[in-house]
Amino acid sequence: MQRALELARLGLGYASPNPMVGCVVVHQERIIGEGWHRQYGGPHAEVNAVESVADKSLLPQSTVYVSLEPCNHWGKTPPCTDLLLQHKPKRVVICNTDSNPRAAGGLQRLQAAGIEVEAGLLEKDGRWLNRRFFTVVEKKRPYIILKWAQTADGFMARSDYSSKWISNAYARQLVHKWRSEEDAILVGSNTARYDNPQLTNRDWPGYPRQPLRVVIDRQLLLHQNLHLFDASYPSICYNLKEDREAPNLTFRQLAADNFLEHLLEDLKGRGVQSVLIEGGPRLFTQLFELGLWDEIRMFVAPHSFGSGIAAPHPQGYLLKKEVLDDNELQWRVRQPW
Known part of the structure; x- marks a missing residue:
């Protein structure tokens, strides 16, 4: 077996x-x-x-x-x-x-x-x-993985969002491997605005498909020149304003009440079995409060900011720790399987 x-x-x-x-x-x-x-x-x-x-x-x-x-x-x-x-x-x-x-x-x-x-x-x-x-069959929602990198003193970014990379090159390549393993990658509006991520697995070649790219932009305030709106790969923008279809880009309007629950329900209806959520801290806090998470993958880098945007307090059960050069990777689960 x-x-x-x-x-x-x-x-x-x-x-x-x-x-x-x-x-x-x-x-x-x-x-x-x-x-x-x-x-x-x-x-x-x-x-x-x-x-x-x-x-x-x-x-x-x-x-x-x-x-x-x-x-x-x-x-x-x-x-x-x-x-x-x-x-x-x-x-x-x-x-x-x-x-x-x-x-x-x-x-x-x-x-x-x-x-x-x-x-x-x-x-x-x-x-x-x-x-x-x-998880999809029994909880009727996709499996949710939260991923972030933080400094040794517990910050995800500087106050002005100027610190784009905290983790090292090995950690970043590993994240691209993870992206190739999950159905969708999701970020909040601030992460999209300040990091302008592509949310692809371009640094992990060999996988024929790219994950579905998902962004939350409730008021549709993000600039359309961001990578997530470039139509290079299928993407969804969940919002409160409108439903609209464009090539490789879907704008999906959701109700304000239970917004995240409806988002996950919609993704499940699209055949999404797992979501890797890469930020930001406000979104993580909301998911923790709602109990909508299953796994944490947290990189800790040997930097110190002294002040900035605080990382969430890690929750759940520590599954294991790994060392990637000067970074530590912690795996946590909400409940033992």
Whole structure:
């Protein structure tokens, strides 16, 4: 199952809005086939694993390890449960059951056909891997990651916003990797105004898609010459004023009440499974107050400003710390998985 989870993770940035799934076929303690869900809309992990088995006559005597319950519905591809019923392996072991009611029910069908079924192997590891998918299904909103960099004395910027970079080059490149793994990147109006970010993964080549760029500009006061409005990649501006469509640019009007909740609901409706929020401090404070966050990735750099715009107080459970040259990276989660 550990191998199935390793394979599943290769789908990060490609499989969404589907979950990441890996599959390993074992015959007499030897792996004879494996696969993962490589691309949304493409064959699922079970299909790729079964196709990779050279001698399919071995399948009825084999055990199939799948990191998520085989799907039991027609979507862009046929149900994987049907494929397993066709080849009828001796045993199927899964990591997590599927909490999506449209796709669930595969285990019962396999059991009814006389296939031995086991569930819950490395269950916590599987839920952590697919935390984006499970959050969308169970909480009805995208998974929310807050990312910021701060000085050693706790500031995100100088008072005049003149300090564009706090973290080092290694940290900034890592952020571009993260952007390639999430569906959308979001910033508030001050971050857009003073940093003029492109919100792309240009420094992490090899990923074919760019994240959806999202900015909050309630009163539509941002200059249209900012990178976020250059139409180079799909972007959304959430506001209180108007709905408008332009090439690669959507202006979406939301109600003032519960603005952030409506924003997340709209993103979910667009198939967004995860959002990396890169600022600024006012937006972070609002999200903390509403309990609308799941993970924090915080860089601490060895600089001191003495005064300026204070970083949020880190919340949640400290998951781990990493060192990137002279920067420290802290990972925090709102609740253990």
